[in-house]
Amino acid sequence: MAKQTAKVVSGEVVEVVSLAELCRSCGVRAEWVVELVEEGILEPEGAAPARWRFSSVSITRVRTAWRLQHDLGVNKAGIAVALNLIDEREALNQLVRRLKHASID
Amino acid sequence: MDFKDYYETLGLERGATQDEVKRAYRKLARKFHPDVNKEPGAEEKFKEAGEAYEVLKDPEKRAAYDQLGANWQAGQDFRAPPDWNDGFEFSGGGYTEANEEDFSDFFETLFGRARAQGARQQSSRQFHAHGQDHYARITIDLKDAYEGATRTISLQAPEVDASGHVTLKTRSIRVNIPKGVTEGKHIRLAGQGTPGIGQGKPGDLYLEINFRDDGHYTAEGRDVYFDLPITPWEAAMGGKVKAPTPNGVVELKIPQNAHAGQKLRLKGRGIPGKSAGDLYAVLQIAVPPAKTDEDRKLYEQMARQMKFDPRAKLGV
Numbered sequence: 056m057a058k059q060t061a062k063v064v065s066g067e068v069v070e071v072v073s074l075a076e077l078c079r080s081c082g083v084r085a086e087w088v089v090e091l092v093e094e095g096i097l098e099p100e101g102a103a104p105a106r107w108r109f110s111s112v113s114i115t116r117v118r119t120a121w122r123l124q125h126d127l128g129v130n131k132a133g134i135a136v137a138l139n140l141i142d143e144r145e146a147l148n149q150l151v152r153r154l155k156h157a158s159i160d
Numbered sequence: 161m162d163f164k165d166y167y168e169t170l171g172l173e174r175g176a177t178q179d180e181v182k183r184a185y186r187k188l189a190r191k192f193h194p195d196v197n198k199e200p201g202a203e204e205k206f207k208e209a210g211e212a213y214e215v216l217k218d219p220e221k222r223a224a225y226d227q228l229g230a231n232w233q234a235g236q237d238f239r240a241p242p243d244w245n246d247g248f249e250f251s252g253g254g255y256t257e258a259n260e261e262d263f264s265d266f267f268e269t270l271f272g273r274a275r276a277q278g279a280r281q282q283s284s285r286q287f288h289a290h291g292q293d294h295y296a297r298i299t300i301d302l303k304d305a306y307e308g309a310t311r312t313i314s315l316q317a318p319e320v321d322a323s324g325h326v327t328l329k330t331r332s333i334r335v336n337i338p339k340g341v342t343e344g345k346h347i348r349l350a351g352q353g354t355p356g357i358g359q360g361k362p363g364d365l366y367l368e369i370n371f372r373d374d375g376h377y378t379a380e381g382r383d384v385y386f387d388l389p390i391t392p393w394e395a396a397m398g399g400k401v402k403a404p405t406p407n408g409v410v411e412l413k414i415p416q417n418a419h420a421g422q423k424l425r426l427k428g429r430g431i432p433g434k435s436a437g438d439l440y441a442v443l444q445i446a447v448p449p450a451k452t453d454e455d456r457k458l459y460e461q462m463a464r465q466m467k468f469d470p471r472a473k474l475g476v
Binding site: 062063064065066067068069070079080081082111112114115118119122123126127128137141148149152153 | 186189190193194195196198206210290292293295310333334335336338340341344345346347348349350352363364366367368373378380385387442
C-alpha cells in the first residue's frame with residue numbers, strides 16, 4: 056500500500072535548466088525541443104544547444120506544448136499561437152482577479 | 161459499477177459513422193482540453209471523451225461494445241456479462257497512445273489495462289537507465305513564499321504492479337518550501353522521481369509553484385499588490401494610515417489629493433530574494449453612506465461648497 060514518508064525533503068528552486076534537464080523533466084526528445092526553439096516558442100539564453108539555458112517556466116511550456124500536439128494534433132505554428140493566447144489569458148485573468156478584489160462594498 | 165454510454169458522452173447516435181465519431185471527439189477535446197479550458201470539471205470531461213473515443217474509434221472495440229446492447233442507460237449498475245467479448249480479437253491489446261490510467265473502471269472491466277510494455281514509451285530498455293522525472297503542481301500560501309515553510313503534499317502516480325497492471329499509488333512527502341519562491345517557478349527534489357533501472361540514477365521530482373487566491377493579495381513575479389481602502393478625507397488631505405502587509409502592519413503615508421487606483425510602492429516588501437520585489441498598495445476610495453440627517457446635511461454642504469463635477473469631461 057501507499058507508504059508514508061515522514062522525513063522532510065528539501066528542494067532547490069530551479070532558476071534555469073539545460074537542454075538535457077528540460078528534456079528529461081518533460082519526457083520529450085531533444086530534437087523536438089530544438090524545433091520548439093526554431094519556432095520561437097522557447098527562447099533560451101546561450102549560443103549553441105549545448106550551452107542553452109532555459110528559464111524554468113519553459114518546463115511548463117514544453118509540457119503544455121507536448122499535450123497540445125499529442126492530444127489535439129496541433130502543429131508547431133498552432134502551438135505558438137495557442138501558448139501566446141494562453142499567456143495573454145493568464146495575464147488578463149490576473150488583472151480581473153485584482154480588479155475584483157478592488158470592488159468595495 | 162456504472163454503465164457508461166460512450167455515444168452519449170460524444171453526443172452521438174448509435175449509428176454514427178467513424179468520421180462523425182472522430183469529428184465529435186475532436187470538437188470536445190478542443191473544448192475541454194485542460195490547457196485550454198480552466199473551468200472546473202473540464203479535465204474530467206476531456207478524459208471521458210478520450211475514453212469514449214478510445215473505444216468508438218477502434219472498429220474492434222466498438223463492435224464489442226455495441227454488442228452489449230442498446231438497452232443500457234448511462235449510470236445504470238453494470239456487470240459485464242460472462243463471455244461478452246467471445247469471438248472478438250483485439251489486435252495488440254487494442255491500445256493506442258492514450259493514457260490508460262485515466263480510464264474508468266468500466267473501461268477496465270471491458271478492455272482490461274495496457275500491459276506495462278504496451279503503449280508507454282519504453283525506449284530505454286538497456287540494463288541501466290535513468291529513472292523518469294516526475295512533475296506536479298502544488299498550491300501554497302503567499303505567506304509561505306515570504307517566510308519559507310514545510311508542507312506535506314500528496315502525490316498520485318501510476319505504478320505497475322507485479323502482474324503488469326497499472327494502478328494509482330498515493331504517497332505523501334514533506335517538502336521544505338524555500339523562502340522567496342514565485343509563481344510558476346519549479347522546485348526540484350533530487351531523486352524523488354521513478355527509481356532508476358540497474359545502476360541508473362532515480363529521476364527527479366519537479367514541483368510547480370502556484371499561489372492560493374486569498375482574496376487579498378495578488379503576486380506578479382516578485383511584486384505583490386493589494387487594495388487599500390481609504391476615506392474621501394484621507395484621500396483629499398493625505399495623512400498616515402495603517403496597512404496590513406504579508407509581513408506585518410506598516411504605516412503608509414497617503415499623499416494629498418490621492419485618487420482611486422493610485423499605487424503606493426513599499427520598496428522591498430514584496431517577495432524576498434536576491435532582489436526583493438516591491439509591495440504595492442492600490443488605493444480605493446470608500447464613500448461613507450449618509451445614514452443620518454446630520455450626515456445628509458454634511459453632504460449637502462459639500463455639494464454647495466465644492467462645485468465638483470466628475471462628469472465635466474463627458475460633456476453633459
